Amino acid sequence: MTITPELIEQHQLTPAEYQKIVSLLGREPSYTELGVFSVMWSEHCSYKSSRIHLKKLPTTGKYVVQGPGENAGIIGIGGGWVVAFKIESHNHPSYIEPFQGAATGVGGILRDIFTMGARPIAVMDSLRFGPPADSPVADRNRRILTGVVSGISHYGNCFGVPTVGGECLFEECYSANPLVNVFALGVCRQDEVFFAKARGIGNPVIYVGAKTGRDGIHGASMASAEFTEESKQKRPNVQVGDPFLEKLLLEACIEAMKTGAIVAIQDMGAAGLTSSSCEMGSRGGVGIDIDLDKVPQRESGMTAYEMLLSESQERMLLVAEKGREQEVFAVFRKWGLDAVTIGVVTEDGLLRIRHHGALMAEIPNAALADEAPKYDRPHNVKPHRRAPLEPPAHIPASKDLNADLLRLVASPDLCSKRWIWQQYDYTVRTNTLAGPGSDAAVVRVKETGTSIAMSLDGNGRYCYLDPREGAKLAVAECCRNLATTGALPVAATNNLNFGNPERPEIMAQLVEAIEGIGEACAFFETPITGGNVSLYNETLGEGIYPTPVLGIIGVMKTALPAPVQFRSEGAIVMLLGGLGQGSSYHEQADRFGSSEYAKVILNQLWGLPPKLDMAYEKRVHECVREILAAGLTESAHDVSDGGLAVTLSESCTSELGARVTIAAGERPEFSLFGEAPSRILLTTREPERINEIALRFDVECPRIGVTIRERLQIGNGSTNWIYMATTDLKRSFEAALPELLQKHAG
């Protein structure tokens, strides 16, 4: 086939990129080679728009064993054990086919973890959808939500990994670009970590797992373009997952690794056979020869092009020690899986593909993996935002604060997500010390006596108003979540979800956010060990809010963390970090436009995200860890979306509430619902001892109330702004999501 300009364009390569291919090869590429380059140089695989900026992130630290560049980051947790963890997006496929898109998102990240020799012990999901009601496309939004949730449930539950936490938020901008970011974490012994670095000339290259079909061809390229009217026709590009097969693959791989016969291993994720072979070859500085006739196939008549670009799931490529193939085969046979030698490691650094005896591709591995284009896309403009900086001249005063609170706790962002997480098996493997609904999930590592706390956070609204500050707030929030369970944050992964980087005002968002993450991760000593960039989250020119999602993990001694909920009547309620309001009306009003209150009650967005003082924030974390370690609290809950009143509501049970008194300026809304960071709600029997510790860290910790039976009451001493039965509060909180989804069903 001759390579025409149209064909090059169809492969989403620019003329300049094509010229680069020609010069790297010293000739015109074949059709198959063009396909291979197009996926490996796609935004999804090559990070061509973000690479130069990702270099700004801190990636080293005393706990880091493996930073970015491998399938997952690795952190030492002591006693010779490590955890491997990473986050990855499956946004585009989840829009086109929610169930399979989300399911294979889970499958892909799980393989990234166990390909390193680590057994996955926890999954979390960060989800964004369009509003489930009050939207022109609410029906479709609900369908995507329920499809994604059942896809995650289907895959994770069957595989046997607990889904222990996550977040789920709603904005109109995610209607046509839902976000599905999946985080996974696994454990293994440090001396049993495997890397995806091919070596040993003459060693066999072995294909294991599912057979190759035509599914997912060009999935990586699809994920690197905006959606258009024709995107729905891309449904065949979405892969189909089989969690049972993945479970077999996990067990077989871990068992095979123990034979000592495996030299290198990598999963076939995006760009399948192509990326796994050229990346393993490139990392090891060797070549790989592959004979496609030997690849197990589930369809007949597949071309080399199709086999190389297929994204069929549940497949791995490994390099074994020559002469020990049978040991590897025996393990895979035991688990009923295909394992076939399809190639050999060579010394010439070339990826050489043969099919029916003909040479179909011959490309230097490094050209594919390392020589991909790198762009410094224009970004010297203000990040895109349409919201006004100034607050409205008159912010309407609340008519009924009780009603406002009930509406807030029943709003899609703030309501209980039980309907979602109850569909996930979060207790399998009996390690979950704190599961969904907690500030951070905590999973014990049975082998070490340590536990891993983990949190996902991102706030698109904050980042839309100020990408740099929004990103820093996400890092701070994750670290605060971990601190609230008593853990020390040690490392991070991130998923950068943005629109079209070819638009300078979007690229500016990306650059600002990356720099913000870099600054905050350096400050909080949580180096980034890997992650994922998902760009082109746009449909018909409408982009999403800039949505960096942080996944931060912390280490703690194994012990039950303090619960979010109040535990007994008559305990003192304290607000570590203080009320955190600005002093003047204007200072408060400027920051109030990013709150959930402004979104849900006022239906507006303005101003700036909450103001973050990182040094103070860090002192709050250190302080709360010491308070928790001293066993002084009955409950602990981080104050975040919805502010103090919503946080108090979440800590109420149907039996226990609180009577809280706070001073407030002219607008009680600001005090009740303002979202200032660096605050943690504590209940205790020993307020003096907590005060002593807080004083030592130079952190405010006012007593704001006492827990009482069956009522939440918040006022300034003379007026009760909030006065309601906790049963009403809980009912609104718990019933909202099922009602939203079921009322409209069918």
Add this chain to the structure above:
Amino acid sequence: MDRISTTIVRLAYINVYGPVKLEIPTMKVGVVVFPGSNCDHDAWYAINENLGGHAEFIWHDSTDLSKVDAVILPGGFSYGDYLRCGAIARFSPIMGAVKKFAADGGLVAGFCNGFQILVEAGLLPGALLRNEHLQFVCREVTLRTETADSPFTSKLTKGGLLRMPVAHGDGRYFADDRTLDELEAEDRIAFRYVDNPNGALRDIAGILSRERNVLGMMPHPERAADPLMGSTDGLAILESMLASVPVFSK
């Protein structure tokens, strides 16, 4: 360091529940491992680490149960559960041996997917259908012990309440009225849900075979065996089982 922390976990257990008393510490439980089992490790851990007993894994293509004194069919997705939960597992080599083991009076307990397999294999009556609300459900439930007259419930009190997790998509117990009446008449309902999570008929959570040596239940006692998991109510079921073995052993 490793050893110290394990000790701490054990001490925590002993503090709350008193020293572990096991009459027959040499008794051996076989935990069957189907390729898609994923609660096999949890059952193993509960017996070995939480109870100080002795469990070992048995691969599904084995046919030899001569070295164990009791059998657990753990939860999970035995063979992917594609046709019907447990429908393929019943044909696996080990199930022939399990049937014979049960026929000889050996103790067999199936939790979650294990219950589904026992029903498919005909060792227990009825069927487990898709949950009424059609969704997978993972949450803690409250069970009422309906009989203390079985090797799995001898250390429990009839009418007593237990808290433990369920995690299943197909847990709605179903049988015809005659079978249900018979189960009740023969005191073979081991546990009922106080807060039925799946629409099971007559709130049935677990049942016994006619000879009372086979138990199937949807909830997970092995996940309620450690104070760190929020409940240790499942221990009494496993303990009853371990303590009862000599009565039935060959």
